Amino acid sequence: MSSTVELTKENFDQTVTENEFVLIDFWASWCGPCRQFAPVYDKAAEENPDLVFGKVDTEAQPELAAAFNIQSIPTLMIVRDQVAVFAQPGALPEAALTDVIGQARKLDMDEVRKSIAAQQSSAPGE
16 A cells, blocks of 8 residues: 555645645656656655655646646645645655655744744735
């Protein structure tokens, strides 16, 4: 059984809302780098059973890809406490993915929320 969840527009919000830490791989079957990244991603999912690893097929779920302004695939996104704390296009090598997961685990989400609130309050206009 795969430890990754197929994310769709029907289950995406619920998955992100109900789980503290979600990694999302935006991919497509025709994308070579996506296919190369898949085993690295699946291995990380097996090594981090406490985290939720989701995959968004950008061909099947164009609305989700558009909602997150995904320009190139694969794109890896990490959402903690419903805040996107990491988003980067490109197939990450295993060591880089492990490092990114480690950094995201260490984030102080209270600090992240404070900095987002500060950015939003200082944003001009609106």
